[in-house]
Amino acid sequence: MLFHVKMVVNLPQDMPSEVADDIKTREREYAQALQQRGTWRHLWRIAGSYANVSIFDVEDNAELHEILSGLPLFPYMAISVTPLCRHPSSIRDDDR
Amino acid sequence: MLFHVKMVVNLPQDMPSEVADDIKTREREYAQALQQRGTWRHLWRIAGSYANVSIFDVEDNAELHEILSGLPLFPYMAISVTPLCRHPSSIRDDDR
Amino acid sequence: MLFHVKMVVNLPQDMPSEVADDIKTREREYAQALQQRGTWRHLWRIAGSYANVSIFDVEDNAELHEILSGLPLFPYMAISVTPLCRHPSSIRDDDR
Amino acid sequence: MLFHVKMVVNLPQDMPSEVADDIKTREREYAQALQQRGTWRHLWRIAGSYANVSIFDVEDNAELHEILSGLPLFPYMAISVTPLCRHPSSIRDDDR
Amino acid sequence: MLFHVKMVVNLPQDMPSEVADDIKTREREYAQALQQRGTWRHLWRIAGSYANVSIFDVEDNAELHEILSGLPLFPYMAISVTPLCRHPSSIRDDDR
Amino acid sequence: MLFHVKMVVNLPQDMPSEVADDIKTREREYAQALQQRGTWRHLWRIAGSYANVSIFDVEDNAELHEILSGLPLFPYMAISVTPLCRHPSSIRDDDR
Amino acid sequence: MLFHVKMVVNLPQDMPSEVADDIKTREREYAQALQQRGTWRHLWRIAGSYANVSIFDVEDNAELHEILSGLPLFPYMAISVTPLCRHPSSIRDDDR
Amino acid sequence: MLFHVKMVVNLPQDMPSEVADDIKTREREYAQALQQRGTWRHLWRIAGSYANVSIFDVEDNAELHEILSGLPLFPYMAISVTPLCRHPSSIRDDDR
Amino acid sequence: MLFHVKMVVNLPQDMPSEVADDIKTREREYAQALQQRGTWRHLWRIAGSYANVSIFDVEDNAELHEILSGLPLFPYMAISVTPLCRHPSSIRDDDR
Amino acid sequence: MLFHVKMVVNLPQDMPSEVADDIKTREREYAQALQQRGTWRHLWRIAGSYANVSIFDVEDNAELHEILSGLPLFPYMAISVTPLCRHPSSIRDDDR
Numbered sequence: 001m002l003f004h005v006k007m008v009v010n011l012p013q014d015m016p017s018e019v020a021d022d023i024k025t026r027e028r029e030y031a032q033a034l035q036q037r038g039t040w041r042h043l044w045r046i047a048g049s050y051a052n053v054s055i056f057d058v059e060d061n062a063e064l065h066e067i068l069s070g071l072p073l074f075p076y077m078a079i080s081v082t083p084l085c086r087h088p089s090s091i092r093d094d095d096r
Numbered sequence: 097m098l099f100h101v102k103m104v105v106n107l108p109q110d111m112p113s114e115v116a117d118d119i120k121t122r123e124r125e126y127a128q129a130l131q132q133r134g135t136w137r138h139l140w141r142i143a144g145s146y147a148n149v150s151i152f153d154v155e156d157n158a159e160l161h162e163i164l165s166g167l168p169l170f171p172y173m174a175i176s177v178t179p180l181c182r183h184p185s186s187i188r189d190d191d192r
Numbered sequence: 193m194l195f196h197v198k199m200v201v202n203l204p205q206d207m208p209s210e211v212a213d214d215i216k217t218r219e220r221e222y223a224q225a226l227q228q229r230g231t232w233r234h235l236w237r238i239a240g241s242y243a244n245v246s247i248f249d250v251e252d253n254a255e256l257h258e259i260l261s262g263l264p265l266f267p268y269m270a271i272s273v274t275p276l277c278r279h280p281s282s283i284r285d286d287d288r
Numbered sequence: 289m290l291f292h293v294k295m296v297v298n299l300p301q302d303m304p305s306e307v308a309d310d311i312k313t314r315e316r317e318y319a320q321a322l323q324q325r326g327t328w329r330h331l332w333r334i335a336g337s338y339a340n341v342s343i344f345d346v347e348d349n350a351e352l353h354e355i356l357s358g359l360p361l362f363p364y365m366a367i368s369v370t371p372l373c374r375h376p377s378s379i380r381d382d383d384r
Numbered sequence: 385m386l387f388h389v390k391m392v393v394n395l396p397q398d399m400p401s402e403v404a405d406d407i408k409t410r411e412r413e414y415a416q417a418l419q420q421r422g423t424w425r426h427l428w429r430i431a432g433s434y435a436n437v438s439i440f441d442v443e444d445n446a447e448l449h450e451i452l453s454g455l456p457l458f459p460y461m462a463i464s465v466t467p468l469c470r471h472p473s474s475i476r477d478d479d480r
Numbered sequence: 481m482l483f484h485v486k487m488v489v490n491l492p493q494d495m496p497s498e499v500a501d502d503i504k505t506r507e508r509e510y511a512q513a514l515q516q517r518g519t520w521r522h523l524w525r526i527a528g529s530y531a532n533v534s535i536f537d538v539e540d541n542a543e544l545h546e547i548l549s550g551l552p553l554f555p556y557m558a559i560s561v562t563p564l565c566r567h568p569s570s571i572r573d574d575d576r
Numbered sequence: 577m578l579f580h581v582k583m584v585v586n587l588p589q590d591m592p593s594e595v596a597d598d599i600k601t602r603e604r605e606y607a608q609a610l611q612q613r614g615t616w617r618h619l620w621r622i623a624g625s626y627a628n629v630s631i632f633d634v635e636d637n638a639e640l641h642e643i644l645s646g647l648p649l650f651p652y653m654a655i656s657v658t659p660l661c662r663h664p665s666s667i668r669d670d671d672r
Numbered sequence: 673m674l675f676h677v678k679m680v681v682n683l684p685q686d687m688p689s690e691v692a693d694d695i696k697t698r699e700r701e702y703a704q705a706l707q708q709r710g711t712w713r714h715l716w717r718i719a720g721s722y723a724n725v726s727i728f729d730v731e732d733n734a735e736l737h738e739i740l741s742g743l744p745l746f747p748y749m750a751i752s753v754t755p756l757c758r759h760p761s762s763i764r765d766d767d768r
Numbered sequence: 769m770l771f772h773v774k775m776v777v778n779l780p781q782d783m784p785s786e787v788a789d790d791i792k793t794r795e796r797e798y799a800q801a802l803q804q805r806g807t808w809r810h811l812w813r814i815a816g817s818y819a820n821v822s823i824f825d826v827e828d829n830a831e832l833h834e835i836l837s838g839l840p841l842f843p844y845m846a847i848s849v850t851p852l853c854r855h856p857s858s859i860r861d862d863d864r
Numbered sequence: 865m866l867f868h869v870k871m872v873v874n875l876p877q878d879m880p881s882e883v884a885d886d887i888k889t890r891e892r893e894y895a896q897a898l899q900q901r902g903t904w905r906h907l908w909r910i911a912g913s914y915a916n917v918s919i920f921d922v923e924d925n926a927e928l929h930e931i932l933s934g935l936p937l938f939p940y941m942a943i944s945v946t947p948l949c950r951h952p953s954s955i956r957d958d959d960r
Contacts, residue, residue: 001252002140003275004149005336012301013876013939028185035187042138042151043186044098047179047929048869048945053100055138060193060252061275065335075301081336083195083253083275084140087148089124091131095138097924099947101816108781109204109267143257144197144273156865156924157947161815171781177816179867179925179947194332196341205396205459220377227379234330234343235378236290239371239449240389240465245292247330275335281316282331283323289444291467293528300493348385348444349467353527363493369528371387371445371467386524388533397588397651412569419571426522426535426575428482428564431641432581432657436567437484439522467527473508474523475515481636483659485720492685540577540636541659545719555685561720563579563637563659578716580725589780589843604761611763618714618727618767620674620756623833624773624849628759629676631714659719665700666715667707673828675851677912684877732769732828733851737911747877753912755771755829755851770908772917796953803955810906810919811954812866815947821868823906851911857892858907859899 001057002041002096003064004082008051011076026072034067041096055084057096097153098137098192099160100178104147107172122168130163137192151180153192193249194233194288195256196274200243203268218264226259233288247276249288289345290329290384291352292370296339299364314360322355329384343372345384385441386425386480387448388466392435395460410456418451425480439468441480481537482521482576483544484562488531491556506552514547521576535564537576577633578617578672579640580658584627587652602648610643617672631660633672673729674713674768675736676754680723683748698744706739713768727756729768769825770809770864771832772850776819779844794840802835809864823852825864865921866905866960867928868946872915875940890936898931905960919948921960 011020034040042055058064068079086095107116130136138151154160164175182191203212226232234247250256260271278287299308322328330343346352356367374383395404418424426439442448452463470479491500514520522535538544548559566575587596610616618631634640644655662671683692706712714727730736740751758767779788802808810823826832836847854863875884898904906919922928932943950959 001254003253004140004142031185032187042191043183044100044180044191045183045929046100047181047925048932048943050933052183053178053180060277061195061335062193062277064275065277065333068336069338079336081275082149083143083256083273084149085143085252085254085257087139087141089127090139091128095140097926099925141257143253144260144271146261156949157815157867158865158949160947161813161949164816165818175816177947179928179945181924181926181929196332196334223377224379234383235375236292236372236383237375237449238292239373239445240452240463242453244375245370245372274341276332276341277335279331279333279340281319283320287330287332289446291445348469349387349527350385350469352467353469353525356528357530367528369467371448371465373444373446373449388524388526415569416571427567427570428484428575429567429641430484431563431565431637432644432655434645437562437564466533468524468533469527471523471525471532473511475512479522479524481638483637540661541579541719542577542661544659545661545717548720549722559720561659563640563657565636565638565641580716580718607761608763619759619762620676620767621759621833622676623755623757623829624836624847626837629754629756658725660716660725661719663715663717663724665703667704671714671716673830675829732853733771733911734769734853736851737853737909740912741914751912753851755832755849757828757830757833772908772910799953800955810959811951812868812948812959813951814868815949820951821946821948850917852908852917853911855907855909855916857895859896863906863908 001060002084003056003058004084005054005056005064005068006051006080007054007071007073008049008078009073009076010050010078023072023076030070030072039067055096097156098180099152099154100180101150101152101160101164102147102176103150103167103169104145104174105169105172106146106174119168119172126166126168135163151192193252194276195248195250196276197246197248197256197260198243198272198274199246199263199265200241200270201265201268202242202270215264215268222262222264231259247288289348290372291344291346292372293342293344293352293356294339294368295342295359295361296337296366297361297364298338298366311360311364318358318360327355343384385444386468387440387442388468389438389440389448389452390435390464391438391455391457392433392462393457393460394434394462407456407460414454414456423451439480481540482564483536483538484564485534485536485544485548486531486560487534487551487553488529488558489553489556490530490558503552503556510550510552519547535576577636578660579632579634580660581630581632581640581644582627582656582658583630583647583649584625584654585649585652586626586654599648599652606646606648615643631672673732674756675728675730676756677726677728677736677740678723678752678754679726679743679745680721680750681745681748682722682750695744695748702742702744711739727768769828770852771824771826772852773822773824773832773836774819774848775822775839775841776817776846777841777844778818778846791840791844798838798840807835823864865924866948867920867922868948869918869920869928869932870915870944871918871935871937872913872942873937873940874914874942887936887940894934894936903931919960 031040031043039057040054041057044053046053056064127136127139135153136150137153140149142149152160223232223235231249232246233249236245238245248256319328319331327345328342329345332341334341344352415424415427423441424438425441428437430437440448511520511523519537520534521537524533526533536544607616615633616630617633620629622629632640703712703715711729712726713729716725718725728736799808807825808822809825812821814821824832895904903921904918905921908917910917920928
């Protein structure tokens with residue numbers, strides 16, 4: 001089941017750079033592990049913004065929440081979630 | 097080059113159903129031809145809305161505009177365009 | 193899996209009353225059948241508005257979209273969907 | 289009498305974690321006591337957000353305000369209240 | 385129990401004036417009967433707008449909805465409802 | 481002359497509680513003195529919010545500004561002002 | 577007493593031009609008579625818009641409403657009213 | 673050439689009062705000098721807000737920017753600029 | 769003097785195509801004549817929208833309004849105007 | 865390929881002036897180097913704001929993001945990006 005998720009990052013401007021770097025390193029590892037598992041299907045940068053558009057493939061809402069709330073950057077992001085489903089004009093049965 | 101496009105359809109409530117059906121048929125053919133060519137990379141329905149989220153893979157802004165303004169539903173849609181690029185945490189060189 | 197759905201109805205002011213009445217009758221039957229099946233868990237009127245707040249219990253996003261897009265009032269409603277999950281402070285394992 | 293309440297939590301990013309933990313512990317106890325009494329009828333997490341959707345069953349507006357303003361997290365939440373009533377298409381006389 | 389209600393009127397610009405006049409006449413009678421009963425406690429015009437701010441004193445949300453949805457102008461108004469209660473700095477026990 | 485005023489309080493989260501208490505005490509005395517004089521005609525709490533809806537009866541815009549800008553909480557409030565006048569359907573000549 | 581009023585005109589696109597012309601002629605006469613009397617102190621066009629910014633000098637809110645609701649274009653305008661008063665840094669006692 | 677400028681002041685709540693007082697004193701002198709020269713044509717307080725509506729009479733956009741960016745309060749204000757011109761219904765050739 | 773102007777076109781969906789074509793033909797001629805004169809410095813299509821971003825070089829606000837209000841599409845566009853001036857980091861004295 | 869970029873600067877009010885000056889100096893050098901190369905085609909100040917409107921000429925979205933995210937002021941700006949293309953009424957084949 002697919003969800004469209006937009007994440008906009010707002011790190012506090014007074015956060016020490018080593019703290020920020022640590023969070024970003026853990027965020028990358030977390031994101032890459034989920035991509036390897038096929039759960040985080042797509043991950044794109046929005047040009048000109050510290051933000052991304054992502055597609056998640058999860059079992060249900062609970063799994064989506066567990067993943068998003070576990071993001072190291074979660075306390076510093078504005079997240080919006082949109083549930084997706086197959087489009088009747090899609091040429092694919094399952095467009096992941 | 098990838099673009100994120102959200103389209104929300106607003107057909108006039110007094111449009112005759114045969115006119116609407118004709119537009120929708122042409123829209124589907126148009127969308128499927130572009131998907132076959134690899135230009136319209138992804139096409140998802142937003143659950144609960146007459147709207148979609150799409151990913152386009154085009155040469156430049158001009159090609160994107162030519163495609164979108166040629167949609168049979170173009171006069172009846174609110175379209176928002178977001179340019180995308182590779183995310184530094186992506187595990188792919190080219191996440192299409 | 194639960195979804196929170198808000199629906200605001202906007203019937204065209206020039207719709208003949210017998211057309212409106214027919215749509216509303218079919219809407220009620222549709223809504224009551226889904227409530228009987230346990231799919232439409234809750235249905236409340238927003239005081240002072242021609243609008244409702246509802247809780248749906250569905251298998252996945254696709255079932256939710258199928259149900260909502262099949263509503264007789266669907267072409268005349270602004271619908272917003274919010275995916276829900278269990279709250280860690282809930283006293284219930286499954287708060288339907 | 290039912291009210292729909294949405295709460296979005298914004299803890300200050302520099303709040304010490306033991307202070308935050310203490311507030312959250314008291315919040316959970318407060319929420320669970322009200323659920324036991326039947327006043328806080330439903331409590332759901334919004335997937336992907338530090339936010340909830342709740343249904344309260346109270347005597348009047350004053351009781352609702354007393355409950356909400358007494359929440360340990362009250363100073364850190366954006367709260368929106370919507371009064372509900374029975375929907376004419378509901379299959380229940382009293383949908384709590 | 386008090387509610388703050390704001391109503392903004394939008395009559396269709398092509399409504400025949402005798403239809404509009406009839407609705408307005410019935411609206412006035414309806415409003416005045418409720419004022420006489422003490423239910424519609426206050427009714428003020430917003431200067432420069434075809435809109436009003438009102439205070440209603442009702443038993444519960446259901447009575448409020450019944451009154452508002454029965455307004456002859458109901459189909460032509462944008463209505464927003466805010467539940468009120470006693471302010472701790474009020475010099476009155478019951479500020480109606 | 482009546483004005484509708486909505487005030488939303490936002491005290492800084494790091495304000496010492498004795499400072500906040502002092503401001504609130506002075507705010508209450510200020511509000512009660514103006515209510516005694518008949519200038520602050522109505523004062524209601526918005527249920528679920530640290531906010532109020534008020535009706536002021538003043539000579540002119542200048543008196544209104546003098547009163548509002550003198551509120552001890554003035555630097556910490558978002559204030560919106562709406563000028564009111566008699567509604568043609570009011571049963572009162574002067575609905576204060 | 578001064579009020580700042582912004583008016584944005586939205587004539588229906590299917591209004592016959594002679595009807596529109598008649599309304600505009602009466603609007604101009606109405607506006608000029610009020611300017612002659614000193615009530616409509618200033619009247620400026622917003623560059624690029626069918627809209628104006630005006631300053632009115634009236635006795636009270638009721639007079640302002642009477643004037644604005646009597647505008648021939650009133651049913652076709654979005655009007656926003658802001659009460660003004662003397663600024664403490666003004667070099668004039670009465671800046672009309 | 674006239675411009676309508678709205679300025680909303682947001683001084684940091686932790687700014688020392690002597691710093692704030694110094695800025696405000698310089699702001700007043702700056703504003704009064706420009707009023708004396710006829711550049712700052714009108715200056716009104718918005719009732720109930722720490723904000724003003726002003727009319728500037730300048731040679732061009734560059735002069736306007738130079739004046740506004742030189743305001744001692746400039747770093748602490750939200751400023752919105754609207755270009756004005758003569759209204760065809762104005763009774764004046766030059767309504768300053 | 770430069771102005772940034774954004775124009776979004778909304779032709780009525782029931783406008784006969786020959787009427788629309790005539791307006792568009794006149795709009796193009798009007799736009800090209802102003803470009804030839806150097807008044808309409810830049811004209812770009814917003815990709816995916818029936819909208820443009822333009823830069824105008826005019827004597828004053830009045831000339832800008834005369835040009836914009838004379839556009840054949842003026843009654844069918846939402847127009848927003850932003851006054852520009854030289855940026856201190858520009859490498860040009862006059863960036864047209 | 866052209867992009868319209870709007871940047872609004874929000875420097876923290878407690879940033880030491882020498883830090884701010886250093887950032888601004890580097891920002892100017894960065895902006896001027898890109899203007900010299902022809903990548904940053906236009907750069908205008910928005911009158912009355914600490915903000916600019918710019919036109920960039922880049923190979924693709926990735927180059928745009930690389931440039932914008934490398935701006936010394938990037939962490940302190942709200943940036944909005946709009947892809948542009950040739951307008952059919954433009955008198956130029958390539959309006960840079």
